[in-house]
Amino acid sequence: MAEADNAQDMFSGTKEVAESHKFDEANLAAWMEANVEGYEGPLTVKQFKGGQSNPTYKLFTPSKTYVMRRKPPGKLLPSAHAVDREFKVINALYPTGFPVARPYGLCMDEDVIGTIFYIMDNVDGRILWDQTLPDYEPAQRRAIYEAKVKTFADLHNTDYKKVGLQDFGKEGDYCARQIHRWTKQYKASETMHIPEMEQLIDWLPKNLPKNEDVTIVHGDYRLDNMVLHPTDPKVIAVLDWELSTLGDPLADFSYHLMNWVMPGNDESRGSIANIKDLKAHGIPTLEEYVDMYCQHTGRDGMPDLNYYFSYNAFRLAGILQGIVGRVRDGTASNANAASNAERVVPLAKFAAERARMAGMEG
Template structure:
């Protein structure tokens, strides 16, 4: 990041298409003509600056702007970059009035742009990157946070069977499957012995809270993955459905809540931990935010939160350790390898602390 440059400036807006992501624009224009209702060229293609794992383009025509999400070119992991899954969930939610961009079409024919892609509406509004909302007044901050949690609760309230998402993910045992997955990843990537991780690997799978409800889970619900109305405190589009599946809504919600509890000094973006007096700042305390979520989802409370914070800390440690392992093995090069490595032990200690609150011995 250049000196004085904010995340908003770095990631917002478009740039010319990177050489590695170029394709035959005439072929795309012909596909749009045949498949996108109301399309009228000529077409200009730009690329969004943000660091999406699926290259994302702005398609500009004289009357309208569209967005295209495509699989990146090159050799990929089998289940990664599943833009067809993103398209399926957006197509299921849009008719229900849930705030997502209008989907126009999915193209599985790789001869058009080189990889599978889909096209959706370009939703114009505000994308905010800093969870502390430094440019807003306390009342505006409060309203944005209230809109954010209501929109999240609305997602977990969707009847996914009625929405046509049968088979979109496995029903039940979501947390158990996730623990198994990240344990395997952690063990394969281990670079140092971390006693807390060993304790968690043993304790977490045997103490999963009962009441395993299945809902749509977003997987990465956060402020910079949504478009706010240009002037109103209202979410008009939730973005980046790459990690979406069917799963445990409390795993999804508690991951979002990590902004309130992350270990001090963790480098994750948008943390509000640095604010001494959230109420004076206009941002709900974690208890207030949890109460809002419970009100919107009809719950009496979330007594299981300590367990879920332990689970999320463990999962994050496993994800980061996986990146470190790939760098070690020469299958990934990460400019942030050192800072990722520095985060693993604090996250393991954080997870173990919450696990002990939830009943883990020691």
């Protein structure tokens, strides 16, 4: 309980702007004056505490509060921290009624504050950092999870062509492209021989699910990436669209489902997999949650779920090995190198176990 409270305190609310993330606030105020409908200063800037990879600021004016997301300053990978893509998807979804913050403007001129940025509405509500919801009653937990899966299904049910996102990503072969990408990353970053990874590198691309759908995918849909209504079990804004693209909705949904099947490595956020009796706790079981999603999306079931679990664990192993490799090469901070390295083998073993359940031999 104390750990959950610590996480809630650690990531909630705002702080003074970090020295490394400061910028010319007068320039921002002038840009907002010219580009944000209804803006009236003076402007006060704070920074959100939460661990976003894109620095996120709360902007206060006498009559309204806004949020700014920007690229971090400094040298970055070309495709990383694409706040312009975040703005594009929010801008497309907002008119449909899907719960996202109202977008106000995107600035591609790096001279204004040093990086590109966008401004959106500040949505007041609850951001819950511990997915086990320790401060709630079982019936409340159930209602929150029902709202969460319904909102996720609504995203996947959105016609991306109708909302103007047909050029938001490549159509089709999403899993194949991801497997190729993370295989390449894993090989370039390899620090030890892991037999399970070699098996998966061979088996996964040869056994792709048939008839892959294409929808908008969020990429990191989870409880602390959304704002809930202050009192009701209702999602009022989905946040952090940094990884969104066009892709396979079942890859997106099954990544979200990993919370049910893998013990959490970060205990401060809580882990559904560590709860002995989910029904008594109020959180839907994996089977119930999958059924809810299928009902909302008109599916008969998810026969390829073990494949997707294997794929997602393989992808995570590739991502973490990439971090380990960058530490080895001296291009990343050493802070969490040991813990990331320790997670790669268990993920590979889990991925291989699920692949065997999906038909892989050996």
